[in-house]
Amino acid sequence: MKTVNILVDCHVFDGNLQGTTTYLKGLYQEMIKDKTKMFFLAAFNVENLQTVFGIHSNVVYLRYSSQNKFFRLLFDIPKLITKNKIDYAHFQYIVPPIKKCNYIVTIHDVLFLDFPQYFPFLYQIKNKFLFKYSANKADVVLTVSQYSKEKIEEHFGISNVKIISNAIDLVYFEKYNKESEVQIVKNKFNIENYFLFVSRWEPRKNHHTLLKSFVENSYYKKYKMVFVGDDAIENKSYNQYYNSLDNTIKQQVVRLKNIGFQDLIHLVRASSVSIYPSFAEGFGIPPLETIAAGIPTVCSNTTAMSDFSFIGNCLFDPTSIEDLNLKIENALNDNLLQEKQNTVKIKYNWELSAQKLIELL
Structure with a gap:
């Protein structure tokens, strides 16, 4: 043949x-x-x-x-x-x-x-x-x-x-020591106790709504907000809101660009919560990767992400900051992480x- x-x-x-x-x-x-x-x-x-x-x-x-x-x-x-x-x-x-x-x-x-x-x-x-x-x-x-x-x-x-x-890459499912990952990220990036959003920068990714939720709920008093992703299309709504913030809040917001794969793994594992607020996706890999790593995950429920029904009470309407606020609290208290991780491993x-x-x- x-x-x-x-x-x-x-x-x-x-x-x-x-x-x-x-x-x-x-x-x-x-x-x-x-x-x-x-x-x-x-x-x-x-x-x-x-x-x-x-x-x-x-x-x-x-x-x-x-x-x-x-x-x-x-x-x-x-x-x-x-x-x-x-x-x-x-x-x-x-x-x-x-x-x-x-x-x-x-x-x-x-x-x-x-x-x-x-x-x-x-x-x-x-x-x-x-x-x-x-x-x-x-x-x-x-x-x-x-x-x-x-x-x-x-x-x-x-x-x-x-x-x-x-x-999903099998490396996300590997077992790891949370304390060790936290220390690695702290040593390299000088951050710990943070919300994570992994995505390139463009308006449809909805960075501005996530930042508003982070500020209005005073999460900045306990956590940092870490955005990982390279520039693509300028988000003027985000820029206007961010520029209006007090410097003490701005210090809790971190942008990381040109991040390699191994550093991304560490950043995912060391995070407290992963949030994916995008308005529209053809698929939406990052929330599945963070679930695979055992990280509490909040995800938008629109377009292709509506298929992720197993995320349950951590899916939210990205046009509603009130819904996002509620689902972040759900994620911080999520006791179904292992079940969700198993679903991702089998299905994707x-x-x-x-x-x-x-x-x-």
């Missing part, structure tokens, strides 16, 4: 951690266990890619000649597909215009079409065209949740979208997701 050659566009590993890096890492760490297939993992920083996936007999690392996205899509990828006799090439959101093999595209969400107020106008126009073009050109169209599947099919007029769910499993994709191919 002919070996199936699969190229994976891994250019996202050349930048900072984001949802697509988590997706590709989890999915293909499992996929490469299938020795009947050859995997060609392509990026500019191949050395970094090797640290993520390791050395395997059925994995070949390919280096892009440029970090420019247009050069990559127009020249690098078609050339690599032809040279390595690729059968399937897997992309995130956008496929190359020159088709040299079967295309797989994962479109994680189309939130900019349902929540245009949170996205720049040019971003909306450009990506509506590119995502729809890619969905129609690809042989296999994937997404990560039922919510995203329905929205992609509705907006792009297609009916063949398959769900390959996000899942990369082995299951990888097997679904193998069956699709």
